[in-house]
Amino acid sequence: MHLVFLADMKCGVTGGGYLLYRLARQLALRGHRADVFGMSRRHRLLAGQALPPTLHFHDRPYIPRRFPGAGRLDHMLDAAYNRMVIRRFLRQHGVDVICGKLRTPAIAAVRLAQQAGIRSANFVFETPPWMQHDLGTRWDEIRHAPFRHSWARTREAYLACDLLIGISALSAHWCETWLGHTKTVAGPVYAGIDFTEITAATAMAEKHQLVYSGRLHPYKNVDTLIRALQAIPDAPTLVIIGDGSEKPRLQALAATLGVRCRFLGTVTDAVKWQVIAESRFMVFPSSHEGFGIPPMEALACGKPCLCSDKAVFREIYGDHVDYFREQDVEDLRAHMQRLLGNAALRQARGLAGQAFIRKQYSWDKAADTLEALLRSLLDAA
Numbered sequence: 259m260h261l262v263f264l265a266d267m268k269c270g271v272t273g274g275g276y277l278l279y280r281l282a283r284q285l286a287l288r289g290h291r292a293d294v295f296g297m298s299r300r301h302r303l304l305a306g307q308a309l310p311p312t313l314h315f316h317d318r319p320y321i322p323r324r325f326p327g328a329g330r331l332d333h334m335l336d337a338a339y340n341r342m343v344i345r346r347f348l349r350q351h352g353v354d355v356i357c358g359k360l361r362t363p364a365i366a367a368v369r370l371a372q373q374a375g376i377r378s379a380n381f382v383f384e385t386p387p388w389m390q391h392d393l394g395t396r397w398d399e400i401r402h403a404p405f406r407h408s409w410a411r412t413r414e415a416y417l418a419c420d421l422l423i424g425i426s427a428l429s430a431h432w433c434e435t436w437l438g439h440t441k442t443v444a445g446p447v448y449a450g451i452d453f454t455e456i457t458a459a460t461a462m463a464e465k466h467q468l469v470y471s472g473r474l475h476p477y478k479n480v481d482t483l484i485r486a487l488q489a490i491p492d493a494p495t496l497v498i499i500g501d502g503s504e505k506p507r508l509q510a511l512a513a514t515l516g517v518r519c520r521f522l523g524t525v526t527d528a529v530k531w532q533v534i535a536e537s538r539f540m541v542f543p544s545s546h547e548g549f550g551i552p553p554m555e556a557l558a559c560g561k562p563c564l565c566s567d568k569a570v571f572r573e574i575y576g577d578h579v580d581y582f583r584e585q586d587v588e589d590l591r592a593h594m595q596r597l598l599g600n601a602a603l604r605q606a607r608g609l610a611g612q613a614f615i616r617k618q619y620s621w622d623k624a625a626d627t628l629e630a631l632l633r634s635l636l637d638a639a
Contacts, residue, residue, distance in 0.1 A: 259290045259632060262348065262356040264363035266296035267303075272473070273551060274359040274383055277425065277449055279303070284625035286313035293353075295344055296363070305526045318343070333362075340366050348374035355379055355421075355632055361412045368415040377635055379421040382443055383548030385409075388432035392546040392568065393477055413437065421635045423447050423628070428570045429548045447628050448574070449551045450621035451558040459531035460559055467495040468594070469537040471530065471552040472544065474502030479543040479566065479585055481511055486590040488515040494598070497533050499525055534559045539597055539604060542566070545584055553579050554619060557611030562604055564593050578611040 263282045267275040275297065282292035291312045298317035318339045321332040348356065348370060356374075358367030359381040371378035386409050390397040413436065416422055422443045424430030430443035468487075472478055480498065487493040495518040498508075505521060512519040522533070534540065540556035540563040547570055553563040557578060565571045567581040580597075583589040597604055 259285075259354045259636070260352055261285060261290060261292050261632070262344070262353050263292060263294045264296055264344075264356070264358045264367055265294050266363045267301060273547075273549070274363075274381065276303075276551070277381065277549075278357065278359060280449070280621055281447070281624060281628055283309065283313055284621045285629065286310040288625065288629070290629075293347070293351075302524050302526055306528065316343075316347075336362070336366075340370060345370055345373055348376060354636055357381065359383060361408050364419070365411050365415045368418050371420070372418070377420045377639060378418075379423060379632065379635065380416060380419045381447070382416070382422050382424050382429050382433045384429070384546060385433050385436040387436050388428070389546055391432075396477060396545070417441065421631060423631060425449065425549045426570055426573055428573055444631050445627065447624050447631070448619055449549055449554065450619045450624045451554060451615055452621055453558065453616060455527060456531045456535070456559055459528075459535040462532055462535040464538060465495075465536045467497050467537050469497045469499065469534055469540050469556070470542065471499040471534070471540065471555065472542065473500050474498070474504040474508060476504060477545040478502075478504070479545055480504065480508055482543050482585050482587055482590060483541050484508065484512050484515060484517050484519065485587045486594060487517045489587070489591045490595060490598070493517065494538060495520060497537065498522065499530055499533060530555070531559065534561055537561060539563060539608075541590070541594070542571075543582075543584070543590065544568070547571070549574065554615055557608070557615045560605075560608040560612045562597060562607040562611065564590065564597070575611075576614075578607075578614045580607070 263278045265275040265278045279294060279297060282294050286292040287310050293314045293316060295316045296318055297315050299315040319335060321328050321335060323329050353376055355377045356367045356371050357379045358364040360383050364380045367380055368378045416437060422441060424443045424445040426446050430446060433443050470480055470483060474480060487496055497520045499522050501523045534556055539561050540552060542553050542563060542565045544566060550571060553565055553575055556563040563579045565579045565581055566584040571579060580593060582593045
């Protein structure tokens with residue numbers, strides 16, 4: 259098969275973009291041709307990696323959102339790039355399926371597929387009803403007009419898409435509900451782990467630090483974690499992997515409360531594995547996720563993970579992570595102190611979680627499911 263993925267990673271890392279990149283890479287290892295648009299071969303994530311010859315990256319110019327109107331200009335540039343570059347590529351190279359995710363790439367994938375006369379597939383993460391359910395009153399704070407319009411266009415794209423793929427059973431359920439049960443969402447295609455990548459990292463000596471990995475957005479609740487650490491005597495350093503709009507506020511909060519934090523931004527996979535392996539455990543306090551890969555990465559390194567008590571984490575991880583009440587600073591503090599004060603418990607939880615992940619999840623299993631879905635899609639054409 260010849261597949262195109264609209265990852266839209268630019269210079270940063272998003273969970274959806276990372277999932278598409280890893281799946282594209284895994285399918286390329288099986289001999290399929292995979293072209294990833296919106297991700298440069300110079301991306302920090304790819305530094306030092308040996309990539310299969312059938313995996314190709316296509317960067318696109320973009321306008322950083324550093325001034326009023328930059329977002330609108332970037333959308334115009336994106337539309338022009340889709341029309342002048344990707345559409346021409348689809349027609350010239352005999353592409354079988356174009357895959358998108360979430361909103362803008364999902365809308366583009368369906369439109370480009372229709373124009374080129376090929377099949378479209380979209381990976382389903384969050385949807386408005388699910389976000390509203392999880393975020394409550396905070397949902398109203400982000401429902402500005404462009405955001406609502408974007409989701410309305412996404413719903414139209416999902417209804418016109420040839421194949422919708424859930425990344426969890428919950429993402430599939432909420433998407434089918436949003437679409438009025440007029441379409442079935444296939445899958446789920448769960449994310450995975452490549453244990454060969456983390457072998458060296460697991461030998462790293464543990465430091466007096468904890469780790470958070472993910473975007474820095476309001477509903478990720480990293481501020482809850484910082485406030486909980488402030489209440490712990492001789493609290494470990496918090497190492498934060500990832501970037502986002504909340505970074506300046508979180509830096510100021512940590513400085514005000516006297517909590518030691520290291521903000522690493524976007525890092526390579528090798529650095530990520532090293533940081534996780536050096537940490538005592540991970541904390542993942544998010545209020546909403548379509549899947550949530552970081553806890554899997556912590557467990558794969560033999561490290562425990564504390565997660566906010568959300569249904570999607572219980573679906574993916576069961577009782578192999580520990581749960582605290584969402585946005586509850588005191589409950590999180592108590593759970594952290596329990597793990598910090600008991601090295602034997604940390605080791606037992608980490609090793610049990612590692613065995614679970616090794617048995618349950620892998621990029622190869624994810625590729626098996628996706629490959630079968632795409633073949634069925636093409637066979638039915």
